[in-house]
Amino acid sequence: MAMSAGVGMPHYLLAPEVSQLLPYLRDLTQRLFGETLWNTGSRLNECLALTPAHFNLDNGSRPFVVIKTLKQRTRGRGRPEAGEQLNRIVPLFDEAYVQRLREYFQTFRPKKNEPLWNVKSDETPRNWIRAAVRNAESDGVTFSLKTITPKTFRHSFAMHLIQSHVPMKVVQAYMGHAEASSTEVYTRVFALDVGYQREVRFTVPVSTVGLQRIG
Incomplete structure (x- = not known):
């Protein structure tokens, strides 16, 4: 269960929770x-900017996507911050996802240089996720977070990489962070969560242990 409830901490879902939620997206x-x-x-505005041309699915066993790094300051496309990389390459590790991308492109044949999700406002995909959460919860599915947004998926991606022991510099590159400090916050969350999950206790009943001074 994700425990990143501190002020300023990124809130995330664990991989099994994401797997439970995704099927509730309507189509x-x-x-x-x-x-x-x-x-x-990807950030929400980065994802909405993706076209089929950004995906390389024919690179043998190493498919990837090229994401134009956009720092969201206001609703819409936004601008990258000074010093922030303009493009980043993110490997697509999940074979099932890559296969669904191929099938989607073959079935719907979206135009190569047009956005995959032609929505009028970024509120539309936010509503998709809200509806999916409501439908999941109506079926009795529970999540560790009260509020789930597109940004939750970004935080979850970062935490999943860290939990999979991906080096911090690599996570920083995949996330499109200009500063390492932006990525390091996830390690603090990870350290906090691991401590709680280990159920460390400092109060031990005296009757259950022998008192022994060492050294």
């Missing part, structure tokens, strides 16, 4: 959007 287009957030760690 193939919405589900592919959710899966893309989860598999790429």
